[in-house]
């Protein structure tokens with residue numbers, strides 16, 4: 001298993017070498033950095049609450065939480081333009097929150113309520129917020145990757161310089177759709193017609209299978225070379241590192257219309273999903289070690305060092321998160337279930 005703190009060189013599609021960014025010493029925009037810290041604290045608190053709500057029987061279907069990976073989605077979404085779009089898999093709550101979906105509407109979706117971001121029909125794995133450029137939330141591993149490539153092509157076909165981001169897990173990289181889609185992306189990119197940024201969130205596991213047991217080549221960034229897509233591997237636990245890589249990559253994709261990939265090394269602190277109680281595939285010590293590089297604590301330390309955060313501000317952020325999540329739960333609890341007639345809307349073949 002790759003240690004999140006160890007960054008071996010990753011080859012790039014064009015053989016141009018590796019970039020493991022070091023965090024900038026100066027914090028360019030203190031207010032913005034603080035806002036992202038608070039958002040990450042909200043996302044962590046939100047996930048803790050969803051686990052509790054699942055055990056209380058409030059959330060049907062299944063539940064996968066994002067705790068430990070916050071710096072990845074935060075860093076990339078921070079650099080997206082409002083008119084850009086993105087796709088991700090089923091571990092999607094934080095992505096929605098970071099993109100600005102109201103926490104109440106996200107929680108209501110998990111609770112299966114009509115006020116949810118997908119009107120209560122998607123649940124935890126299928127969050128959507130198209131007006132905000134969030135094109136889902138997919139439960140089929142790798143299923144969204146071809147869709148994201150097609151969407152990127154459509155953006156350029158329609159004109160303009162919008163880009164599409166596609167988040168995916170380390171497990172998804174072994175799905176057939178990944179390889180077919182990356183080949184198309186590489187080809188369309190040669191004509192400047194595929195403004196796609198692929199983000200592999202390498203949290204070390206696909207359910208209970210570590211990367212080394214599912215991928216013959218564990219340097220996942222290197223696998224994009226087969227499709228002529230430049231790629232790099234970064235530390236996904238450091239918000240500033242992620243953000244700097246995101247800025248560079250999004251600018252390159254936007255100006256060239258060619259795909260770029262980034263493998264962000266991260267770690268999932270919780271079980272794979274709500275039923276993964278015993279986690280026999282890893283030890284408590286492994287998890288504790290990884291928690292030593294908690295992305296929220298890393299960012300907190302950086303902000304403290306820069307004199308932007310103190311104990312009182314940390315406590316205030318925690319209290320604010322507590323209140324936001326409590327409001328979200330209340331909103332979800334009090335919202336109505338979808339009406340019975342809604343069974344026949346938003347579906348194919350309703351008249352059949």
Ligand SMILES: Cc1ncc(C[n+]2csc(CCOP(=O)(O)OP(=O)(O)O)c2C)c(N)n1
Pocket residue numbers: 089091139140141142168169170171172173203205206207272
């Ligand atoms: C096509 C398909 N095969 C199998 C599954 C069962 N499954 C659900 S999650 C998962 C692991 C995916 O791992 P990864 O892509 O690394 O994402 P992570 O859970 O680590 O975020 C699998 C195999 C599925 N949902 N879809």
